Amino acid sequence: MKTESKLESILNKGEFAVTAEIGPPKHSSPEAIKHHAEMMRDYVDATNITDCQTAIVRMSSIAAGLHVMKNGIEPIIQMTCRDRNRIAMQSDLLGAYSLGVRNVLCLSGDHQKFGNHPTAKNVYDIDSMQLINMVRRMRDDKVFLCGEEIKQAEPRFFIGAVANPFADPFEFRVVRLEKKINAGAEFIQTQCIFDMERFERFMEMVRQRGLHERVHILAGVTPLKSWRAAKYMQTSVSGMIVPDEIVERLKKAEDPKKEGIEICIEQIKHIRNIPGVHGVHIMAIAWEEIVPEIVQRAGLYPRPKAE
Template sequence: MNENKSRLQTLFEQGEFVVTGEIGPPKSANGGGIKKHAEHLKGYVDATNLTDNQTAIVRLSSIAAGMHVLKAGVEPIVQMTCRDRNRIAIQSDLLGAYSLGMKNVLCLTGDHQSFGNHPTAANVFDLDSIQLIRMVKRMRDEKVFACGEEIKKDEPKFFIGAVANPFADPFDVRVYRMEKKINAGAQFFQTQIIFDMERFERWMELVRERGLHERAYIMAGIMPVKSAKVAAYMQKCVSGMIVPDEMVARLKKAEDQQAEAVEICVEQIKHIRNIKGVKGVHIMAVGWEEIVPGIVEKAGLLPRPQSGGIARAAG
């Protein structure tokens, strides 16, 4: 493996169907929980996201969380949002993250601060996600800071990720926004959580029509939903997400709703693997990381690639 490339990038380039997870850092200075979650995911995912003050709530930093994950033997994907930092702070954090061994970055604009626990905080939004992607690419490929000053040596060679939402309106525009991110430098994408497979397939048709699946690696976002109550809440209260009535009813009818949630995830993954252009799944089980091994195993995604060699996923 090229030492400058992350394990995640190497697996994509070798044609693996990649599996990533997600860990939400705590609202405290204790990293023990992150380490425990990473240990649950080790051997079952190829890398894991560390969210950056998700929903604008103060949490342990994504970079510090990435260090705990690295120490647990899992490769981190550090999220970087534009909400809280100007371009000086972002570039400083990127240099710091790379110096600590973090080679994957996921670039996001970030939820507005009004959604979080400091709604009167001043926002920054010096850059948006597309500008952030372009800046990271220039730091890596042109060896320059955003101001144009040369990075004389040891530039950060990040594998650059972005997010895509196939479910937000206007529907057709989402593909064009994705293309803008690719043009800016995005190499891989993780999508919003997918429950409506029909709409996701229509979106992937548009992606393929523009050849975007050949220009970036696309990972489908999956979430195990613990109960019908949670599914109904997401259906009614979470914008930009489509939760079919059939899924809510299926969970409600199940004797063991958590076991049913796992079965739904497994079915979704098996379906997604047959959609042309999808190169992996991103399993978002924040707060329920211990369920991920069972999902991965039942979906036929084991063994995961081991260090020192590449093993094809079964199934």
């Protein structure tokens, strides 16, 4: 065990992990986060706390993570490279660790163009790969990015990264995943999977390179509420592939929400049988309350206890 992360201990035990996502609010009240955390508490091993997702200003992921933690769930703090330089990032990492955060997920972040402040200046001082490496070196080498020693109480995070099997160039995605593992990533959460065939091809390449033995891959799934949501993801969200069959299935369904849940459960059951996948990451966007049902019906309840 490198860290005190509960998620790490569950994954290291070989358990099939379940994580979910909580989006911080666009205001300063923690009530909704508390509510979501209480509801999910017994059904997930940890929840991601997004970092101003799609570049829309929201409560800081570290602050929101603290509310989640107080309500009994281990947070995975997302940290993007969009809004902070290396100084602010390291400072926030120290702060987050001091508050009890043990997991961090490193990512580039959506371009500010998509958010509510498209005229902002982005930072991108370091990229996600360099961020992963920085967090690892802070922990294992006890140094700041500049090389200066962290004299005491280095932050010991369980380090996560993302992979998108649906982005291009496809052949390079696994190579880049390897690069992230080399940089220090210990668990990976993928983009939402709808195209199962492509994900299986991705995992095949992962296994060929033996990466599944070096990193814990958590497959991302998203329950869809309607065919419109599916269509939107298909046409307007870059780096996403949604097959027409899913759109059609939701369109034909009498109760699209119910069908969306069914699809998601089927996907999870399928994913569990793909060798090398160590868990599932449920991104129920603006539909957090559905997570317990999905977990339960997918046969992932009760959750194991961490050591």
